[in-house]
Amino acid sequence: KVEANANKYTFVWKKAVDRFYPKLKEKEMKIYEEEIAPLIEQEMIRENNDAFTKEEIFTLNDLLQEEIEKVNEELQTITKKEQSSSLKKKRRQLKKYRNQCHNDFIPREQKYERYYKTFKGRNSFSKTDPDATFMRMKDDAMMNGQLKAGYNVQIATENQFVLHTQIYPNPTDTQTLIPFMNTFPESVKPSTYVVADAGYGSQENLEFLESSPWTGIVKYGMYEKEQKRKYLQSEKNLANWTYIQEENAYVHPDGTYYAFNYIRRQKTNTGYVRFSHVYRSTDPFYQNGKKSLWINYDYEAHKLKIKEKLSSKEGAKRYGQRKIDVEPAFGQVKANLGFTRFSVRGQSKVENETQLIFMANNLRKYHKRKEK
Numbered sequence: 001k002v003e004a005n006a007n008k009y010t011f012v013w014k015k016a017v018d019r020f021y022p023k024l025k026e027k028e029m030k031i032y033e034e035e036i037a038p039l040i041e042q043e044m045i046r047e048n049n050d051a052f053t054k055e056e057i058f059t060l061n062d063l064l065q066e067e068i069e070k071v072n073e074e075l076q077t078i079t080k081k082e083q084s085s086s087l088k089k090k091r092r093q094l095k096k097y098r099n100q101c102h103n104d105f106i107p108r109e110q111k112y113e114r115y116y117k118t119f120k121g122r123n124s125f126s127k128t129d130p131d132a133t134f135m136r137m138k139d140d141a142m143m144n145g146q147l148k149a150g151y152n153v154q155i156a157t158e159n160q161f162v163l164h165t166q167i168y169p170n171p172t173d174t175q176t177l178i179p180f181m182n183t184f185p186e187s188v189k190p191s192t193y194v195v196a197d198a199g200y201g202s203q204e205n206l207e208f209l210e211s212s213p214w215t216g217i218v219k220y221g222m223y224e225k226e227q228k229r230k231y232l233q234s235e236k237n238l239a240n241w242t243y244i245q246e247e248n249a250y251v252h253p254d255g256t257y258y259a260f261n262y263i264r265r266q267k268t269n270t271g272y273v274r275f276s277h278v279y280r281s282t283d284p285f286y287q288n289g290k291k292s293l294w295i296n297y298d299y300e301a302h303k304l305k306i307k308e309k310l311s312s313k314e315g316a317k318r319y320g321q322r323k324i325d326v327e328p329a330f331g332q333v334k335a336n337l338g339f340t341r342f343s344v345r346g347q348s349k350v351e352n353e354t355q356l357i358f359m360a361n362n363l364r365k366y367h368k369r370k371e372k
Contacts, residue, residue, distance in 0.1 A: 001171065003341040004132035004350070006149040011134050012115055014123045021112045025051035028105055032060065036097050039090060040067050054109040057101060064098035121269070122169055125149075131347040135171040151342070151350055154180050155358065156188070157326050160365060162358040163188040167351045173199035175270055177218075178208050190214055195322045198223060204272040206302040217309050217319050220302075238295070250279055250293060257282050258293050274299070333361050 029051060037044075044063060046056060071091045078084050118125050124134040126149035137146035152168040154176050164184055168176045177200045184190075194214045201220030209216025225231055234240070235253050242251040250258040258279035266274045279293040309315035333339045339357050342350050 001135050001137055001150045002153050002339075002354075003137065004126065004129050004149040004151055005342045005345050006126040006129035006132050008148050010127035011149070012118075012125055012127060013134075014119050017112060017115050022051075024105070024108055024112070028052045028057065031097065031100070035093075036060070036064070039093055039097075040064070041070075042067070054106075054113060057105050057109055061098060061101040061106060064094055064101060068094045068098065120169075129345040131169065131345075131350070133169045133171060151347070152176065153330075153354060155326065155329060156180070156184070156190075157329050160325055160328055161362050162329055165351075165354050165358055167347055167354060169347070173197075174202040174205065176200075177205045178270075181208075181212070193217060193318055195318050197322065201306075203274055203296065203299040203302060204268065204270065206306065207298070210302065210305070215309075217315055218306065219310070219319070220306060223303075223306070223310075238300075252281075261292070264294070329358070329361065332365075333357050336364070337361060 032044075032052070040063060042063060044056075044060060046052075052060070068091060071087055071094065075084060075087050075091075078087065118130045122133050126132045126134070129149060132149035132151060134147055135150045135152070137148050137150065150171075152171060152173070154166045154168060154173075155162050156164040164180075166176075166180050166183055168179075170176065173196075177196065181194070192215055194209060194212075194216045196216075196218045198219040198221050201218050201223070206216065206218060206220070209218065226237075231237055232239075238250075240253050243249075244251065248260045252258065258281055261278045261280040264276045264278050266276065268274070274296060275298065276294045276296045279295070281291055310319060337357060337360065342353055344350060344353050
């Protein structure tokens with residue numbers, strides 16, 4: 001993740017917009033029903049009685065203006081003081097609600113509409129660079145997590161030369177592997193192996209690589225933890241449970257029986273669907289362990305294949321090469337070229353700057369090796 005050229009205090013959070021926008025709708029409806037409707041003679045025609053749309057707020061603003069003009073015309077013809085004072089009071093109220101529509105409701109409606117268009121599936125953005133997303137950067141010297149506007153820079157390397165790069169707005173890497181591989185130019189597509197760290201090890205990515213022409217060597221999130229003795233001996237390790245095939249049930253190491261209950265369907269943000277078999281404890285008073293056991297058999301099969309690849313001599317060698325191939329490319333542009341923050345705004349400009357930076361690093365590396 002690389003910091004964007006944006007002020008870190010200009011954030012807009014989707015959760016905040018989701019909370020405040022319905023409150024605005026409630027306020028508009030309440031003021032119309034309790035205050036405005038009794039004042040105006042002309043009834044406002046609406047498609048439904050739900051919340052006001054942005055267009056209806058514009059219509060309401062025009063309607064209030066028409067009512068104010070009618071009152072002004074009446075005031076010019078009336079001579080009685082009592083009638084004149086009541087009309088002036090009505091005019092003050094109409095102006096108050098017209099100003100509220102014009103200065104509060106309409107600007108906020110436009111603002112929230114603009115915000116929702118800018119999010120584009122993200123949870124945040126920066127006002128100074130709307131294409132940048134707020135991400136958790138690496139800890140500073142005081143071990144404080146830095147939440148700043150930034151971009152997720154993806155690179156593909158071979159022999160420390162950057163072959164391809166792309167910019168993504170999402171902070172996690174799980175959603176970047178497939179679109180990144182699909183944007184590879186034909187001239188630099190990998191011939192055999194695709195190696196990536198555990199940040200890419202989702203079921204969707206492993207399944208994509210399994211069906212692709214390449215051999216994928218990608219660790220999944222729990223791989224390192226599952227190799228430790230503590231995990232191998234714990235109840236979290238499914239190998240320590242007993243499976244009864246005839247009954248499709250599992251028995252906990254302490255003897256608790258888990259019967260098959262149903263298959264759970266989960267859909268990710270990318271539209272990928274996962275299926276998990278859910279087993280529930282038959283003991284309603286069981287307190288020592290979990291009430292249900294979830295097993296995604298497809299994901300477990302992919303994990304088993306990854307373990308076999310990483311345990312082989314060739315797979316271990318390929319994965320070990322990743323650390324000395326990919327990571328130095330980022331370190332070199334940060335330390336040697338001083339590139340720690342983008343100097344331009346907007347995703348298209350940021351992509352151009354990224355390509356220029358890694359191109360410069362490639363040329364620098366090429367000439368150094370040529371001299372040697």
